[in-house]
Amino acid sequence: MPTRVWNYLEEYEQEREEILRAVDKVFASGQLVLGESVRSFENEFAGYHGLPHCVGVDNGTNAIVLGLRALGVGPGDEVITVSNTAAPTVVAIDQIGAKPVFVDVREEDFLMDTGKVAAAITPRTKALLPVHLYGQCVDMEPLRRLADEHGLAVLEDCAQAHGARRHGRLAGTMGDAAAFSFYPTKVLGAYGDGGATVTGSAETDQRLRRLRFYGMEDVYYTLETPAHNSRLDEVHAEILRGKLTRLDRYIEGRRAVARRYEEGLGDTALRLPATAPGNDHVYYVYVVRHPERDRIIEALKGYDINLNISYPWPVHTMTGFAHLGYGEGDLPVTEALAKEIFSLPMYPSLPAGVQDKVIAAVREVLASL
Template sequence: MEVKVWSYLKEYETNKEEIIKAITDVLESGVLILGEKGRELERQYSKYIGTKYAVGCDNGTNAIVLALRALGVGEGDEVITVSNTAIPTVSAIVTTGAIPVFVDINPRTYLMDVTKLEAAITPKTKCIVPVHIFGQCVDMDPLFEVAKKHNLFVLEDVAQAQGAEYKGKKAGSMGNISTTSFYPTKILGTYGDGGMVNMNSKELHDKMKRLRFYGAETTYYAQEQGYNSRLDEIHASILLTKLPHIEEYINRRREIAAIYDRELADTSLILPFVEDYGKHAYYLYVIRHQKRDEIITKLKENNIFANISYPWPIHTMTGYQYLGYKEGDFPETEAAAKEILSLPMYPTLSNEEVMYVCEVIHKILNE
């Protein structure tokens, strides 16, 4: 048996006719960019997470760039986030001309440690970017207290937490603005790149629409400096076929997580810690062990493919050395990066495959 860390092939095979029809409908419509499919996805995704507005983008990275631009973040501003995140979170901040400022993580959840926010704030701080990583939300109430006290914007990065909840509110519905990615591996993913920005402010909505379209509201006339960052109709149409099933996807992920929880409870692994304030969507099922690399190697020998998210904290990367951080600055982030791994997690995994993963892990740990 082979168990991949992620695969879309079973899902595609099951929904092939619907996906092909969605693509064909677009191709036969005569409209490929900024059409009704994109507008309908914006309406439906906003309704799903509980915001008034949404603007589709070409990918999740540019969604963050444009969201920051819409908030007025630019050259010399500081944006607080975490080093335990995907490169795009930080790359997007840098693209605006702003300076990423990191805080350490909570060692139980791997999410931003909001108790460290205040110490990171300077007169240049303009925005906080909480990353709802692995499928669970950052503790937002104390974060908002800090943001309000210092008059800071909050941009939620929801790329890994579509459908997750914080005290009954969907991830992406709480900040001044939020972004998500529709990269294929995401809980709601297309078969290529895509992104979305959500907000409740009409002013931010209108600015975002201009920013993704060269700064223009009508063709050939720019009201401000903008970009080319449009979600095309084919990907919007594919996403419209999948969005009605997102809760099914999440429920299945939670079922798989429950099997892992049960079957691996008596091992030396550190299993995911779930905060009681929210609903975990299990984009990833992240475990921890001091012999992480050995476990991954032996899993691979048994045709089970795990992943590390993320093996190198951003502040330790050569590309971000200019920020002035050094190893040891964020001990919890650095310790986690040496020990965490992600087990296979996607809705089309069978119980048999999940049990096989658990059996092999038991065998590895008992050798």
């Protein structure tokens, strides 16, 4: 089988019996939508983060959409974020009629350059949307100060940072609310789409619950605010309940793979991930950098190793966001990274033999350049 950046089959083999028990439990419960499994997972996921509220939704994109709406962001408002991210971060802003405003990222760790945020704030700015990228946290302290100074909401995009910490604080606990994705590849992944928004505010929680249920309260026919069906599925919630108990183990597995890569590739010309001071990295993806990225990826195909690029096209350069008016050179670090970064295989059940294969192949390819 070709070596890929991510594969769920090893994990499924290890956890198959528990996953099938979770599915059977839901099917035998007599309630398939917004039942005990979703309620229990919401309570447990909130508890993991030391927060009182969690609202399960159907995917990570809608976790951001609902989070922004619940925080009062709407048409005509501006939301400051980054372009070096998965497109859904920005799609969510656009979907509610707000305008994405981009700041560049840092050379050393590819995270939002928080020193550039103040200059991007205008009278129309309503929220800051930091992306905890690749498995580690943005510097939240200066963002929180800016938000308090200017009366802005802070929504953390935690899709890639389940269990990551900054100065001991979990990703998702440093803003007014936080959005998570449970897409299968994530550090905490379901077996299909899923997401959640967490918050410490009872008022925000109430808004989120209405927004994920057409804008209604707990029963049909009493519409408060028009919205869509964004419910988390009972089956995925029950599977996630079990996986949440193993989240810290998954994280340690990812860190072990990262350590193996550092041992095997640390003396090469490949630029390996840097952990920002104060951060505990969970390695959602293992992103490396090299100016001959495209040649390396092509050569590795000869070893039956197929790698991803996270991300090859900055969001601000995409045709779908041309209306924002950004051009080449506006975000120089982001644009340079897009030409040089790529991801090595990374998941906690990645076999040791595959890790060794990847390391040996990368070393051989680098030596041939």
